Amino acid sequence: MTTLQRPRRTPVAPLIRRIRAQGAFGLAAFVSVMIIVGFVVYPTAEIIGRSLGADGQTEWDRLAGANKTVSTIRNTMILGALVGVIGTIAGLVMALVQVRTDVRFKRTLHLITLIPVISPPFAVAMSVLTLFGRSGLISKELFGLRYDITGLDGLLIALSISFMPVAYLNFVGMLQAFDSALEEAATDLGGTLTYRFRTVILPLLAPGIANSFLLLFVSAIADLGNAVLLGGGYDVLASRIYLAIIGEFNLDKAAVFSVMLLVPSLLVFGTQYFWLRKREYITVTGKPVGEPKPIEQQSVRLPLVGSATVIAASIVLIYGYIVVGAFTKVWNINFSPTFDNILLVLRGAGREALFDTIRLALIATPISAIAGLIIAFVITQRDFRGRSLLDFASVLGVAVPGTIIGIGLLLAYNEPLLGGLIPELTGTAAILVLAFTIRSLPGVVRVAVGALNQLSGTLEEASISLGATQAQTFRKIILPLIRPAMFSGLVWSFARSMTSLSPIIFLVTPQWRIMTAQILNEADQGRFGNAAAYSVVLVTVVLFAIGVLAATTGFRSDANALAKRSSS
Amino acid sequence: MTAAPSVPIRTSVESSVVEVSGVQKVFDTKRGRHEALKSIDLQIHDGEFLTILGPSGCGKTTLLRILAGFEQPTAGVVALDGEPINDVPANKRPMAMVFQSYALFPHLTVFENIAYGLRIAKTPRDEIEERVGVVMSIMDLAGLEQRLPTQLSGGQQQRVALARSVVIRPRVLLFDEPLSNLDARLREQMRSELRRIQQQLGITSVYVTHDQTEAMAMSDRIVVMSEGRIEQVGAPHEIYRRPATLFVADFIGKANVLRASALKRSSEGLSVSVLGTHLQLHDPGGLDEDFVLVLRPEDVTLTPLDSPNDRNITAKDRHIQAPGWVRRIEYLGAATQFTVELNDGTLLEAMRSHSLARDSVGDLPGEGDGVLAMVHADALLAVKPRP
Numbered sequence: 001m002t003t004l005q006r007p008r009r010t011p012v013a014p015l016i017r018r019i020r021a022q023g024a025f026g027l028a029a030f031v032s033v034m035i036i037v038g039f040v041v042y043p044t045a046e047i048i049g050r051s052l053g054a055d056g057q058t059e060w061d062r063l064a065g066a067n068k069t070v071s072t073i074r075n076t077m078i079l080g081a082l083v084g085v086i087g088t089i090a091g092l093v094m095a096l097v098q099v100r101t102d103v104r105f106k107r108t109l110h111l112i113t114l115i116p117v118i119s120p121p122f123a124v125a126m127s128v129l130t131l132f133g134r135s136g137l138i139s140k141e142l143f144g145l146r147y148d149i150t151g152l153d154g155l156l157i158a159l160s161i162s163f164m165p166v167a168y169l170n171f172v173g174m175l176q177a178f179d180s181a182l183e184e185a186a187t188d189l190g191g192t193l194t195y196r197f198r199t200v201i202l203p204l205l206a207p208g209i210a211n212s213f214l215l216l217f218v219s220a221i222a223d224l225g226n227a228v229l230l231g232g233g234y235d236v237l238a239s240r241i242y243l244a245i246i247g248e249f250n251l252d253k254a255a256v257f258s259v260m261l262l263v264p265s266l267l268v269f270g271t272q273y274f275w276l277r278k279r280e281y282i283t284v285t286g287k288p289v290g291e292p293k294p295i296e297q298q299s300v301r302l303p304l305v306g307s308a309t310v311i312a313a314s315i316v317l318i319y320g321y322i323v324v325g326a327f328t329k330v331w332n333i334n335f336s337p338t339f340d341n342i343l344l345v346l347r348g349a350g351r352e353a354l355f356d357t358i359r360l361a362l363i364a365t366p367i368s369a370i371a372g373l374i375i376a377f378v379i380t381q382r383d384f385r386g387r388s389l390l391d392f393a394s395v396l397g398v399a400v401p402g403t404i405i406g407i408g409l410l411l412a413y414n415e416p417l418l419g420g421l422i423p424e425l426t427g428t429a430a431i432l433v434l435a436f437t438i439r440s441l442p443g444v445v446r447v448a449v450g451a452l453n454q455l456s457g458t459l460e461e462a463s464i465s466l467g468a469t470q471a472q473t474f475r476k477i478i479l480p481l482i483r484p485a486m487f488s489g490l491v492w493s494f495a496r497s498m499t500s501l502s503p504i505i506f507l508v509t510p511q512w513r514i515m516t517a518q519i520l521n522e523a524d525q526g527r528f529g530n531a532a533a534y535s536v537v538l539v540t541v542v543l544f545a546i547g548v549l550a551a552t553t554g555f556r557s558d559a560n561a562l563a564k565r566s567s568s
Numbered sequence: 569m570t571a572a573p574s575v576p577i578r579t580s581v582e583s584s585v586v587e588v589s590g591v592q593k594v595f596d597t598k599r600g601r602h603e604a605l606k607s608i609d610l611q612i613h614d615g616e617f618l619t620i621l622g623p624s625g626c627g628k629t630t631l632l633r634i635l636a637g638f639e640q641p642t643a644g645v646v647a648l649d650g651e652p653i654n655d656v657p658a659n660k661r662p663m664a665m666v667f668q669s670y671a672l673f674p675h676l677t678v679f680e681n682i683a684y685g686l687r688i689a690k691t692p693r694d695e696i697e698e699r700v701g702v703v704m705s706i707m708d709l710a711g712l713e714q715r716l717p718t719q720l721s722g723g724q725q726q727r728v729a730l731a732r733s734v735v736i737r738p739r740v741l742l743f744d745e746p747l748s749n750l751d752a753r754l755r756e757q758m759r760s761e762l763r764r765i766q767q768q769l770g771i772t773s774v775y776v777t778h779d780q781t782e783a784m785a786m787s788d789r790i791v792v793m794s795e796g797r798i799e800q801v802g803a804p805h806e807i808y809r810r811p812a813t814l815f816v817a818d819f820i821g822k823a824n825v826l827r828a829s830a831l832k833r834s835s836e837g838l839s840v841s842v843l844g845t846h847l848q849l850h851d852p853g854g855l856d857e858d859f860v861l862v863l864r865p866e867d868v869t870l871t872p873l874d875s876p877n878d879r880n881i882t883a884k885d886r887h888i889q890a891p892g893w894v895r896r897i898e899y900l901g902a903a904t905q906f907t908v909e910l911n912d913g914t915l916l917e918a919m920r921s922h923s924l925a926r927d928s929v930g931d932l933p934g935e936g937d938g939v940l941a942m943v944h945a946d947a948l949l950a951v952k953p954r955p
Contacts, residue, residue: 461638462671464659466685466736476684480675 025381025470029390032375036393039438043408044262044400050411051255059256068235073260076221076236079155080264083220084213086160090311091167091212092205097308098168099175101301102294112312115319117165118542120499120516122225123535124158126523127318129230130331132157137321150232158226161315163219167212174208194300214272218265222401224502225520237261238502241403245506251411258404269399273392325532341533350534353513358541360429360512361497364436368493369486371437372444377474379445380452391449395442402502405438410506427509435503440493447492451485452478491549495542584611585772586635586740591644593630593796604630606796607644612740612774617766619775619783622793623819629744631793632776636742637661648739664733665742668749670725672717678704678728679713685736703735706765723754730762734769741766743775747782759785780820784808792816810852814953817862824863824916826948830855838950843890844912845883847945859950865919867947870894870906873938881912886945892916893938904932908941916941 050056063069094113098106116124131138132149149157227239237257244254295301325331329338344350379391397405413425413434425431455478463473501516508517515538523531593605605627612618620628633639634646637658645652653661664685673681679700686696704710707727717725726746733741746762747755763786766773777783783790784804792799792807792815800812811817814825831846832839838851842861849861873891881890892910903921910916918941920932933939 456669456671458667458669458671459673461636461658461665462667462732463673463684464638465636465663465665465742466732467659467688468684469659472688477673 025378028374028381029378031371032378032390032394035371035375035441036390036396039409039434040396040400040405041393043405043412044396045408046411047255047258047262047404047408050252051259053252055252056255059250059252063253063256069260072235072237072240075152075234076238076261077264079152079159079234079236080217080221080268082152082156083159083163084217086156087164087216087220088167088209088212090160090164091169092171092209093304093307094164094168094311095171095175096295097304098172100293100295101305103305103308109308109312112315113168114165115315116162118495118499118546119319119539120225120501120519120535122158122162122223122229122501122520122523123322123532123539124161124318125154125226125229126325126528126531126535127321128154128158130325130528131318131321148232150230151234154230154232155226155234155236158230159220159223161318162223162226163216164311166215166219170208170212170215171205174205211272214268218269218272218399218401221261222265222403222502224403224505225516228520229523238401238403241407242505245407251407254407255411258401258407261401262404265401266399269395270392273395273399322532322535325529326536327533328529331529331532341529342537344530345533345537350515350518350530350537353515353518353534354537354541356429356513357498357515357538360432360514361436361494364433364440364497365490365494367433368437368440368444369490372441372489372493373448373482373486375441376445376448376452377478380449394445397438397440397442402439402500403505406435406503406506409435409438409503426507427511429512431507432504432512432514435507436497436500439500439503440496443492443496444489447485447489448482451482455481487549491546494545498538498542498545583614585614585649586610586612586774587645587647587650588612588631588635589645589647591631591634591641591646593627593634593639594642604796605634605641608796608798610791610798610801612772613789615770615772616788617763617773617775617786618789618791619777619787620791620793621777621780621783621819622799623778625795626793627796628776628778628793632665632742632744632774635740635774636663636665662739663742664736664738665744666729666733666746668745670717670729670746670749672725672728672732674717676716677713678709678715678717678720681717681728682732682735684732689736699735700731703731706768707731707734722750723758726750726758727761730765734765734771737771739772741771741773743773743777745777746775748777748779755782762786784820792819794819809949811862811949811951812852814860814862814951817949817951822865822917822919824865824868826861826863826914828859828861828948828950830857830859840948840950842948843881843888843910843914845881845888847883847888847948848886849945849948849950852950855950855952858953860953862949862951863916863943863947865905865917866903866921867943868908868916868918869942870908870918870920870933870939871942872933873940881910888941888943888945890914890916890941890943891938892941894933894935897932897935906933906939908939910941 051060094109097103098110098113103109128149132154221236222238224238224242227236228242231239237260241254241257241261244250244257295304324335326341327337327339328335329340345354375390375394379387379394400408409431410426413422413431416422416424425434459477459481460473463477464470468476499516501520504514505517505520508514515534519531519534519538522528522534588608588610591605591608592603595602595604608627608631610631620631622628630639634641637653637656637660641654646654648661673684676684682700682703683696686699691699701710704713707730709724709727709731712720712724712728717728720728729746743762747758750758759782775783775786784807787804789801789803790807791801794815800807800816802810802812807816808820811820811823817823818825826842828840828842830838831841833851836848838849838855840847840849840861881888883889890910890912892908894906895909895915896907898905903919906918906920908916908918
């Protein structure tokens with residue numbers, strides 16, 4: 001490209017000209033594409049490239065035919081499908097109880113259902129192990145069973161509980177937006193409740209059901225922490241990737257497994273994105289005409305409320321037991337209360353990790369807020385070629401499993417790029433911030449897109465018509481109007497950064513410790529009490545952050561707001 | 569792609585503020601090319617209230633948005649005071665738009681909404697205070713300065729939207745169906761208020777609507793559009809009384825359409841054959857062989873039929889006298905509408921207004937009664953079936 005014969009046409013010049021012609025929009029579009037390509041597409045491509053390299057090729061040949069690989073892939077798919085089904089049903093039950101019944105402890109149920117959103121996903125795994133494991137409190141002490149929960153059954157419990165809120169929020173939104181006139185019409189026409197459910201409610205919920213199934217599927221097969229802690233002999237791709245790197249330091253093998261995981265993830269996510277999202281939108285647009293009526297038929301109501309109570313009780317038990325573990329001498333064995341574990345986290349070895357994590361998450365939060373806002377601005381601003389592609393690319397940060405993002409970053413930035421313009425990032429705090437940002441970006445983009453879409457485009461035109469430039473319009477009209485939504489996006493982003501494990505597990509170094517990695521480490525070595533203490537501190541920090549943001553911005557305080565975003 | 573204007577720009581005799589020449593707009597949609605505007609030529613005069621009227625999808629909003637600068641014409645030129653402004657971005661055009669949804673900034677008070685354009689233009693603080701104050705009192709908004717838009721009634725929101733646009737003293741004020749969100753009574757009230765304010769301030773205004781009554785009541789001139797074309801431009805009474813095309817006649821008010829064929833065209837007029845009789849009509853000019861006659865229902869006079877046996881339609885003293893019977897009656901309050909079937913099978917709508925001083929409802933023919941429909945030749949308007 002640096003040949004002197006043809007200096008007149010560099011590919012950059014027309015690009016810059018076009019950006020200038022487009023004004024603020026062009027610049028924003030350019031930045032958006034750079035962010036997504038640089039931080040998501042490029043690292044992912046690096047992994048694919050690595051797996052196709054010479055060494056990768058050998059691994060392919062070795063792994064592709066192996067029985068163990070086949071069973072790993074089968075295990076992964078079965079796990080994803082079952083978590084999809086169980087989590088979706090549980091989420092639907094909780095949502096039906098929330099929206100369509102008049103139980104008195106609704107608010108409590110709602111908050112309980114959302115607990116997994118603000119906790120590290122694998123915290124459940126530890127609790128499940130100590131409660132139901134080989135020497136578990138309930139399995140052994142209570143029932144005298146020597147039952148091994150590790151494997152598929154344990155994973156199902158842990159993952160279904162961890163990801164159920166996604167389905168729950170999805171359904172709550174749908175059921176609330178449900179036009180009760182439709183149902184009234186069906187009742188008028190003589191339909192019984194079961195008949196109505198079958199003919200009116202279910203068909204309208206169908207896209208939502210498929211939607212949450214697919215989302216849970218993707219989340220489940222990508223989950224690392226639970227797979228490592230609870231998998232036992234049940235190998236899944238995520239745990240094989242982890243072992244390939246942590247146990248064998250074999251990046252090529254990890255890359256090959258990553259591609260095996262990436263393909264179904266992207267396929268399922270793509271299906272959900274391109275096919276279902278639109279359909280769901282058509283079904284539930286429009287303002288609800290009336291408040292949804294509570295279900296009064298006891299034969300329906302009682303089983304619903306009953307199952308919801310059981311689910312909620314399990315959540316309380318599992319998370320409550322983590323708190324117990326954090327404050328007892330030896331979790332599950334010696335229940336004498338102590339602050340030692342917590343103090344270790346707050347004062348001792350964990351202190352560094354605590355502050356490092358908070359610091360990095362605090363840095364990542366505004367970055368992803370601003371980047372997310374820019375991308376959302378571009379997506380919603382106007383129709384242009386490649387808009388839906390950009391929109392899709394912006395959610396890749398969650399579609400691509402976290403482990404793969406992590407390895408991708410490791411591979412992509414382990415040497416200076418663009419002639420030293422981007423220094424080597426591997427081992428620095430910057431790469432951790434990057435990982436946090438990538439993972440929380442999609443959530444922020446969704447929040448911002450939702451908020452921007454709610455603004456009528458004529459507001460912008462009105463401002464421009466009154467003489468304002470696009471930038472002035474953004475600053476004076478759009479920004480103030482989407483601020484509340486953006487704050488909840490910030491909280492979401494922070495919570496997400498604090499609790500994520502898979503993207504940073506391969507990026508942590510002794511210099512920069514991250515709490516989730518620390519928890520996994522402690523749990524892996526059997527120091528469950530410490531791990532529980534870390535988890536409790538972590539959740540407290542997240543809750544505190546939500547509280548602080550709520551107090552300083554006058555924003556609706558509960559996790560509700562944060563949760564609403566993550567569902568959209 | 570910017571094509572050369574099909575009409576050279578010239579300063580017209582009547583000072584025109586905006587001149588639209590050969591403007592064309594093509595949208596590339598997924599289903600192919602959609603020609604929203606097909607070569608529009610239009611002059612907007614200084615200080616006038618011009619309404620662009622047409623059914624939805626006729627291109628009227630696209631034309632307005634091209635004037636505002638929100639859309640770029642595919643071809644053609646938009647000139648403001650003789651200067652082409654195609655390349656001038658919307659925010660640099662001395663125009664302001666009033667939106668159907670008002671588009672009031674929900675987070676700003678009434679005062680701040682109205683002051684918005686002035687603040688953008690970095691107007692000195694006291695001048696803002698003064699100008700906003702003046703406009704607010706003209707619009708009858710005084711005292712509402714600190715309210716938020718959500719705390720206003722529909723009519724007040726409408727006036728804030730107008731005030732916000734007027735206060736920056738635009739060269740041209742653009743209205744995009746601003747009254748369609750109001751209920752019928754308020755709409756009528758705002759209609760006259762809008763017109764009053766426009767006349768008081770003398771701002772050149774372009775008003776888009778699909779409501780013909782609104783257009784008739786407010787406008788100096790009306791532009792009737794259909795399928796991306798201008799069908800006719802004229803004062804409300806011209807549009808109604810001398811429609812240029814069948815579309816205009818049909819879209820504005822009610823119209824009977826009668827097939828007719830020309831027998832002879834001379835300096836005395838147009839000799840036609842209609843309903844089996846011959847008549848001499850006024851020749852509006854510009855007609856081809858192919859034309860139709862349009863007849864307004866209020867131009868049909870009904871009288872009781874004296875001799876029911878007279879089955880022939882005759883022409884006498886430039887009148888058509890056609891016997892028939894009343895098939896249907898719709899009582900509308902101020903008037904009654906009759907559907908009359910003539911003896912040759914033609915259906916004719918007739919309208920008769922009421923006045924207690926003149927007649928009583930009892931005098932009117934009833935359903936099934938025989939009637940004689942009388943139409944004066946001057947009420948038969950020869951129009952082109954299409955432009």
